Amino acid sequence: MKTPQLIYGKRLTGEEKLYNFFAMLGGITVFVVEYFKYFFIPPYEIEETKKHMADFGMKTLPIVSTMGIIIGFVMALQSYFVLEPLGATDFIPGSLGISILREFAPILTALLFAGRVSSGIGAELGSMRVTEQIDAMEVSGINPFKFLVVPRVTASTLILPLLTVYVIFISVIGGYLATFLQEQMNITYYFNSMISYIDMNDILQGMIKTFFFGFMVGIVGSYKGFTTEGGTVGVGLSTTSAVVTSSLLIIFIDMIMVKLGMM
């Protein structure tokens, strides 16, 4: 089959879209392999990694805080409306804790993180690519993958689990506010009840996948930025595509991890 010549900004045929899709999957796989190859080779970009962790964390903190408290509040309220007629409001803290820990906090934090961070990485590296800054780094004898991609992916992998722990805490507080307003539930009873329902498996199932989500956000954003072509139009397309692709991959990984967790 003749390789289609893809031009950014033009409408693609079905054949070109299919080619593009498989080229992207192949490209992301190569990026994952390259990441592990360069991750273990010194010098280690520890300062860059710390800088990006702080940047990604601060960028995402306001939106995940707002989302966390509202999700906790709304979920507790919805549970109340279902359980109150059955006289089972005592189950609210437990069911809330399990659903926040296992699913809502990890996946919603990851999706918001993808929106902020994957697009940011895609736009930054994409601009560097089209203005020849990555080429300049490469020709001066510095490996741009090691300096630009490895610290961003590592930072993204490490900061998302921390943000998720924070969102779990904030959502639980949001849930308590709702139960207090509806039921005047005692805070000690609320937390004791929640803890009695939660086991280590819930914590592990929720937290392990956040490392994979963070890794994927970093890899997809970096891949899209690094492979940008077509000037400013290309940067726009890479940014959008980074968010869409990483969000879809998060949902896909979640599905697989939940299925594996049930085995």
Add this chain to the structure above:
Amino acid sequence: MAGNKIIRIENLTKSFGEKKVLDDVSFDVLEGENLIVFGRSGTGKSVLLKSIVRLLKPDAGAIFFEDENILTMKEKKLLETRKQIGFLFQSGALYDSMSVRDNLAFPLRKLTKLPAEKINDKIEKTLELVDLSEAIDKMPAELSGGMRKRIGLARTIITEPRVILYDEPTTGLDPITSKEISSLILSLQRKLKTTSIVVTHDLICAQIISDRVIFLKEGKLYIEGKLETIKEKDDKFIKNFFSNEILTEAE
């Protein structure tokens, strides 16, 4: 004065889709010389420069830096070789998230083990060479086109490369700044004893800098020699290139 062959290009061929942009191009670059590459837009001049540092991989041919083929060398060797070849991009390609100081410090921090004070001294001396000491703490967005080119040049020479590749160093600049940049390239070349390959359309720049000129036409090496000799050739393409008048096909 020019010496041994430092770069040898042999039978270089590169196509993009159906279009052949370099077609069996061969020439040598002598140590210490300033070689100008002329040609119409789209004749593969920038592709040639990018192939020399393996930013692009040609379809066929060889590029020797001293006696080693750049196109087949291993990654580690390639990184070492790239440290000896500087590249000034058309836009300057300054890292826009870093100040001028950090732009210049970056390759030194990554490629050398120099202590911070030595790096600072080197930055100050290099900025003096390009006459922009006052820009040390500015961000790239605060610089004019000419200043960006000078800082780009400072970043290129700070690692003391043996060969510098210039991709249209005066494009987009006013005639006075163009002359200043051309004179700066020449004076730095004399001070630092580097070899230069300059891709340009700017005849004044070529007049100031060139020791030797090659012309590319439709991807092939069309002619090479001294600028003054080539200008005297009775050749329609050459006359058309150097003439200020508009020549028609009939002429």
